[in-house]
Amino acid sequence: MKYLHTMVRVHDLDVSLDFYCGLLELVEVDRYVDEVGQFTLVYLAAPADANQVGRERSPVLELTYNWDGEVYQGGRNFGHLAYEVEDIYAICRKALDKGIILNVPPKDGHMAFFRSPDNISIELLQKGDALPIEEPWASMSVQGEW
Numbered sequence: 001m002k003y004l005h006t007m008v009r010v011h012d013l014d015v016s017l018d019f020y021c022g023l024l025e026l027v028e029v030d031r032y033v034d035e036v037g038q039f040t041l042v043y044l045a046a047p048a049d050a051n052q053v054g055r056e057r058s059p060v061l062e063l064t065y066n067w068d069g070e071v072y073q074g075g076r077n078f079g080h081l082a083y084e085v086e087d088i089y090a091i092c093r094k095a096l097d098k099g100i101i102l103n104v105p106p107k108d109g110h111m112a113f114f115r116s117p118d119n120i121s122i123e124l125l126q127k128g129d130a131l132p133i134e135e136p137w138a139s140m141s142v143q144g145e146w
Contacts, residue, residue, distance in 0.1 A: 001086075004058040004125065005043070007079030009072045013040060013065040020044050020061065029053045029060060038067040058084070080113065080121035080146070088112055088126040089134065105140035109133050113146035121146050 010016040020026045026044040033040045042063040045053040053060055064079060085091050088106045095102060095114055103121075104113035109131035112124045123146075 002056075002058065002084040002127075004082040004084050004123075005060045005062045006081055007062040007064055009064045009066065009077045009079055011069070011071045013042065013063065016063055016065075017042065020063070026061065030057075040065045040067070078120075080123045082123040082125060084127045085124050086127055087131070088124050089131060089137065091124055092137070101144060102140065103144045103146040104142050106131075106137045107133070107140065109137070115144075115146070 017028070021028065021044065025047065027047055027050055028042060029045045029050060030043040031040065042065070043053075043057075043060040044063065045060050049059055052058070062079070088109065088111075092102055092106055092112050092114075100114050102112060102114050104111065106112040106124070106126070110126045113121055115121055
């Protein structure tokens with residue numbers, strides 16, 4: 001398993017960039033703008049991690065700016081911890097065996113979400129290409145919040 005990123009929702013992207021880049025001196029390493037979904041993702045890294053991020057896309061801080069103007073409070077501003085895994089199906093099977101609810105099962109063989117005992121959202125991303133789509137994952141439904 002490899003740590004990938006932490007996602008934080010922000011209300012004002014410019015103010016947040018001034019804080020993270022201007023004050024903390026993180027550097028912007030990537031940006032994704034989705035006109036249809038109306039959100040922007042900005043990936044930041046510590047300067048000492050920039051070369052690694054260029055090769056591996058981690059470790060980064062993901063700022064998620066939703067264009068709807070919502071002000072996030074009460075924990076909604078923190079998104080999730082993300083990890084790259086060798087076999088997403090094996091970890092999800094292990095989670096199910098421990099009674100953990102898969103909020104987003106790995107229906108696509110690539111991504112899954114579940115929550116920690118403290119209700120922290122955990123994202124798993126399959127290393128490399130997505131695994132072939134398999135049951136029971138393909139038939140499982142999305143449930144709860146992630």
